[in-house]
Amino acid sequence: GNSVTQMEGPVTLSEEAFLTINCTYTATGYPSLFWYVQYPGEGLQLLLKATKADDKGSNKGFEATYRKETTSFHLEKGSVQVSDSAVYFCALASGTYKYIFGTGTRLKVLA
Protein backbone atom coordinates (compact mmCIF):
# COMPACT_ATOMS: atom_id res chain seq x y z
CA GLY A 1 0.00 0.00 0.00
CA ASN A 2 0.93 3.66 -0.09
CA SER A 3 3.25 5.02 2.55
CA VAL A 4 5.31 8.06 3.52
CA THR A 5 8.58 7.98 5.40
CA GLN A 6 10.08 11.09 6.99
CA MET A 7 13.37 11.57 8.73
CA GLU A 8 13.24 11.27 12.48
CA GLY A 9 13.41 14.39 14.55
CA PRO A 10 13.95 16.50 16.36
CA VAL A 11 16.08 18.61 14.08
CA THR A 12 17.85 21.42 15.89
CA LEU A 13 19.44 24.25 13.89
CA SER A 14 20.84 27.68 14.52
CA GLU A 15 19.09 30.65 12.98
CA GLU A 16 20.06 31.22 9.31
CA ALA A 17 21.18 27.59 8.86
CA PHE A 18 20.14 25.53 5.85
CA LEU A 19 17.29 23.11 6.39
CA THR A 20 16.59 19.77 4.76
CA ILE A 21 13.86 17.40 5.93
CA ASN A 22 13.82 14.17 3.97
CA CYS A 23 10.63 12.56 2.75
CA THR A 24 10.29 9.46 0.60
CA TYR A 25 7.14 7.74 -0.52
CA THR A 26 5.76 4.51 -1.90
CA ALA A 27 2.71 4.73 -4.09
CA THR A 28 1.04 3.24 -7.09
CA GLY A 29 0.15 5.61 -9.84
CA TYR A 30 0.91 9.32 -9.66
CA PRO A 31 0.13 10.78 -6.26
CA SER A 32 0.10 14.43 -5.30
CA LEU A 33 2.59 15.39 -2.60
CA PHE A 34 2.23 17.93 0.19
CA TRP A 35 4.12 19.48 3.07
CA TYR A 36 2.09 20.66 6.03
CA VAL A 37 3.30 22.58 9.10
CA GLN A 38 1.88 22.38 12.62
CA TYR A 39 2.63 25.01 15.25
CA PRO A 40 2.21 24.05 18.93
CA GLY A 41 -1.38 23.42 19.92
CA GLU A 42 -2.75 24.11 16.45
CA GLY A 43 -4.02 22.26 13.42
CA LEU A 44 -2.01 21.63 10.27
CA GLN A 45 -1.50 24.28 7.61
CA LEU A 46 -0.60 23.56 4.02
CA LEU A 47 2.94 24.76 3.33
CA LEU A 48 3.38 23.67 -0.28
CA LYS A 49 2.36 21.03 -2.77
CA ALA A 50 3.31 19.38 -6.06
CA THR A 51 0.97 17.43 -8.28
CA LYS A 52 3.27 15.82 -10.86
CA ALA A 53 6.85 14.71 -11.37
CA ASP A 54 9.47 17.49 -11.50
CA ASP A 55 7.03 20.04 -10.09
CA LYS A 56 8.55 22.34 -7.48
CA GLY A 57 6.33 23.61 -4.71
CA SER A 58 7.41 26.73 -2.86
CA ASN A 59 6.10 29.02 -0.16
CA LYS A 60 7.60 31.34 2.50
CA GLY A 61 11.14 30.41 1.45
CA PHE A 62 10.49 26.67 1.64
CA GLU A 63 10.84 24.48 -1.45
CA ALA A 64 10.33 20.84 -2.37
CA THR A 65 10.69 19.08 -5.72
CA TYR A 66 8.66 16.03 -6.72
CA ARG A 67 11.30 13.47 -7.75
CA LYS A 68 9.70 10.40 -9.26
CA GLU A 69 12.99 8.66 -10.00
CA THR A 70 13.96 8.70 -6.31
CA THR A 71 10.37 8.77 -4.96
CA SER A 72 11.27 11.75 -2.82
CA PHE A 73 9.88 15.14 -1.85
CA HIS A 74 12.49 16.66 0.44
CA LEU A 75 11.73 19.98 2.13
CA GLU A 76 14.42 22.67 2.01
CA LYS A 77 14.91 26.22 3.20
CA GLY A 78 18.02 28.27 2.70
CA SER A 79 17.93 30.23 5.96
CA VAL A 80 15.68 29.22 8.84
CA GLN A 81 14.27 31.56 11.45
CA VAL A 82 13.20 30.96 15.04
CA SER A 83 9.61 31.37 13.86
CA ASP A 84 10.01 28.26 11.66
CA SER A 85 10.11 26.07 14.76
CA ALA A 86 7.22 23.64 14.32
CA VAL A 87 6.41 20.08 13.28
CA TYR A 88 6.51 19.37 9.55
CA PHE A 89 4.46 16.63 7.91
CA CYS A 90 4.97 15.14 4.49
CA ALA A 91 1.81 13.70 2.91
CA LEU A 92 0.63 12.07 -0.26
CA ALA A 93 -2.79 11.78 -1.80
CA SER A 94 -3.60 9.16 -4.36
CA GLY A 95 -7.16 9.11 -5.46
CA THR A 96 -9.53 11.76 -4.29
CA TYR A 97 -9.97 11.16 -0.59
CA LYS A 98 -7.19 8.99 0.71
CA TYR A 99 -4.34 10.93 2.27
CA ILE A 100 -1.29 9.35 3.89
CA PHE A 101 0.71 11.43 6.36
CA GLY A 102 4.22 10.86 7.59
CA THR A 103 4.94 10.79 11.30
CA GLY A 104 6.15 14.37 11.38
CA THR A 105 9.55 15.97 11.98
CA ARG A 106 9.99 18.46 14.79
CA LEU A 107 12.21 21.43 13.92
CA LYS A 108 13.69 23.63 16.61
CA VAL A 109 15.56 26.75 15.56
CA LEU A 110 17.79 28.44 18.11
CA ALA A 111 18.51 32.17 18.11
Place this chain on the structure above:
Amino acid sequence: DGGITQSPKYLFRKEGQNVTLSCEQNLNHDAMYWYRQDPGQGLRLIYYSQIVNDFQKGDIAEGYSVSREKKESFPLTVTSAQKNPTAFYLCASSKGGTGPYEQYFGPGTRLTVT
Protein backbone atom coordinates in the same frame (compact mmCIF):
# COMPACT_ATOMS: atom_id res chain seq x y z
CA ASP B 1 -13.09 34.65 6.84
CA GLY B 2 -13.64 31.08 5.70
CA GLY B 3 -12.30 28.29 7.79
CA ILE B 4 -12.90 25.32 10.07
CA THR B 5 -13.84 25.61 13.70
CA GLN B 6 -13.58 22.89 16.29
CA SER B 7 -14.94 23.11 19.77
CA PRO B 8 -14.05 22.89 22.51
CA LYS B 9 -10.27 23.22 22.40
CA TYR B 10 -9.87 21.09 25.53
CA LEU B 11 -12.31 18.44 26.71
CA PHE B 12 -12.21 16.28 29.80
CA ARG B 13 -14.40 13.22 30.35
CA LYS B 14 -14.69 10.31 32.70
CA GLU B 15 -14.14 6.83 31.40
CA GLY B 16 -17.35 5.20 30.23
CA GLN B 17 -18.93 8.40 28.94
CA ASN B 18 -19.59 9.18 25.32
CA VAL B 19 -18.40 12.57 24.10
CA THR B 20 -19.11 14.51 20.90
CA LEU B 21 -16.55 16.76 19.23
CA SER B 22 -17.83 19.55 17.03
CA CYS B 23 -16.50 20.45 13.58
CA GLU B 24 -17.96 23.21 11.39
CA GLN B 25 -16.68 24.61 8.10
CA ASN B 26 -17.79 27.57 5.99
CA LEU B 27 -15.55 26.82 3.01
CA ASN B 28 -18.37 25.18 1.07
CA HIS B 29 -16.31 22.00 0.89
CA ASP B 30 -17.99 18.71 0.07
CA ALA B 31 -15.47 16.44 1.81
CA MET B 32 -14.72 16.34 5.54
CA TYR B 33 -12.40 14.20 7.61
CA TRP B 34 -11.56 13.27 11.18
CA TYR B 35 -8.03 12.38 12.23
CA ARG B 36 -6.50 11.30 15.47
CA GLN B 37 -3.00 12.46 16.36
CA ASP B 38 -0.85 10.73 18.96
CA PRO B 39 2.77 11.62 19.77
CA GLY B 40 5.16 10.11 17.26
CA GLN B 41 2.42 8.51 15.17
CA GLY B 42 1.41 11.22 12.77
CA LEU B 43 -2.22 11.45 11.71
CA ARG B 44 -4.53 8.48 11.46
CA LEU B 45 -7.83 8.68 9.60
CA ILE B 46 -10.94 7.88 11.65
CA TYR B 47 -13.81 8.68 9.28
CA TYR B 48 -14.36 10.72 6.16
CA SER B 49 -17.38 12.00 4.28
CA GLN B 50 -17.51 12.86 0.60
CA ILE B 51 -21.03 14.24 0.62
CA VAL B 52 -23.96 14.94 2.92
CA ASN B 53 -25.61 11.86 4.41
CA ASP B 54 -22.69 9.64 3.43
CA PHE B 55 -19.49 8.68 5.25
CA GLN B 56 -16.87 5.94 5.24
CA LYS B 57 -14.67 4.34 7.86
CA GLY B 58 -11.02 5.20 7.90
CA ASP B 59 -8.17 3.17 9.32
CA ILE B 60 -9.16 3.38 13.01
CA ALA B 61 -12.96 3.75 13.10
CA GLU B 62 -13.62 1.31 15.95
CA GLY B 63 -15.12 3.06 18.95
CA TYR B 64 -16.06 6.20 16.99
CA SER B 65 -19.19 7.34 15.17
CA VAL B 66 -20.03 10.30 12.93
CA SER B 67 -22.94 11.93 11.16
CA ARG B 68 -23.14 14.26 8.19
CA GLU B 69 -26.61 15.78 8.16
CA LYS B 70 -25.44 19.18 6.90
CA LYS B 71 -22.69 20.09 4.46
CA GLU B 72 -20.97 22.37 6.95
CA SER B 73 -21.02 20.06 9.97
CA PHE B 74 -19.31 16.73 10.71
CA PRO B 75 -19.47 15.87 14.44
CA LEU B 76 -17.46 12.99 15.87
CA THR B 77 -18.65 10.93 18.84
CA VAL B 78 -16.05 9.10 20.87
CA THR B 79 -17.89 6.22 22.49
CA SER B 80 -17.10 4.27 25.62
CA ALA B 81 -16.04 1.41 23.34
CA GLN B 82 -12.90 3.30 22.29
CA LYS B 83 -10.13 1.71 24.33
CA ASN B 84 -7.71 4.61 24.43
CA PRO B 85 -9.58 7.83 23.61
CA THR B 86 -7.13 10.36 25.05
CA ALA B 87 -5.63 12.11 22.01
CA PHE B 88 -5.60 15.24 19.88
CA TYR B 89 -8.43 15.19 17.31
CA LEU B 90 -8.24 17.11 14.06
CA CYS B 91 -11.03 17.83 11.63
CA ALA B 92 -10.30 18.74 8.02
CA SER B 93 -12.17 19.53 4.83
CA SER B 94 -11.40 19.68 1.13
CA LYS B 95 -13.10 20.25 -2.19
CA GLY B 96 -14.95 17.28 -3.59
CA GLY B 97 -14.88 15.80 -7.05
CA THR B 98 -11.80 14.83 -9.01
CA GLY B 99 -8.75 15.68 -6.97
CA PRO B 100 -6.80 15.20 -4.93
CA TYR B 101 -7.15 18.58 -3.26
CA GLU B 102 -5.31 19.96 -0.27
CA GLN B 103 -6.98 19.59 3.07
CA TYR B 104 -7.77 22.49 5.37
CA PHE B 105 -7.52 21.76 9.08
CA GLY B 106 -9.25 23.05 12.16
CA PRO B 107 -7.33 23.97 15.33
CA GLY B 108 -8.02 20.61 16.97
CA THR B 109 -9.62 19.35 20.18
CA ARG B 110 -7.51 17.77 22.89
CA LEU B 111 -9.56 15.09 24.63
CA THR B 112 -8.50 13.70 27.98
CA VAL B 113 -10.36 10.73 29.43
CA THR B 114 -9.64 9.66 33.00
